[in-house]
Amino acid sequence: MATLIDIKTFLEQFPLVGKTSPLWIQKVIENFPAFVADHAANERKASAMCMDFVVRYPDHPSLVTTASRIANEELAHFRLVFEEMKKHGYPLLPDQRDVYIRLLLEKVRNDPKGRFMDRLLVCSLVEVRGIERFEILSTEHPEKSWRDFYTKFYHSEKGHGHAFFHEALKIFPEQEVIDRYQQWIQIESDVCQKTPITGKFH
């Protein structure tokens, strides 16, 4: 049985390599309505990605429980962002492919077991990068109302990366998960470097 660890230990044990560039927050502020629309799209896509786990892996009840719970939370986040956009008169924008996610998914292994583990670990890391960026917004956005808005997101997203990592630990051998996660931390950092900073979420 794998050793399960708490959120704080998880975040301390597996820190991201490479912090988000200060240019990112600058671009976000310059393009804020487009950034918020991209954030809304990311919440919707995160919810769909969780439900995809439910469809693909129905024989893993713990994962189905966790993924469907997080799908619900991400959909609620989408609604929160959308309601805030309406208050500010910000429009939803046509869907765009996310370069960061595309580059990460290119590195997912092709065999069924590798693919399953990698998808869980990618979801975990995307969530961890997300909270790093919510934290930046929660301290660096020039308007208090938006700092408060993103503080709430930071807290409600904080457990997601840990949850996907734990599901991987429940399904695959502990050391394989840890070794692959260390590789993914490096891959994610490289992908972050390669992703142009445009003022989108990623």
Ligand SMILES: [Fe+2]
């Ligand atoms: Fe979310």
Ligand SMILES: [Fe+2]
């Ligand atoms: Fe999340």
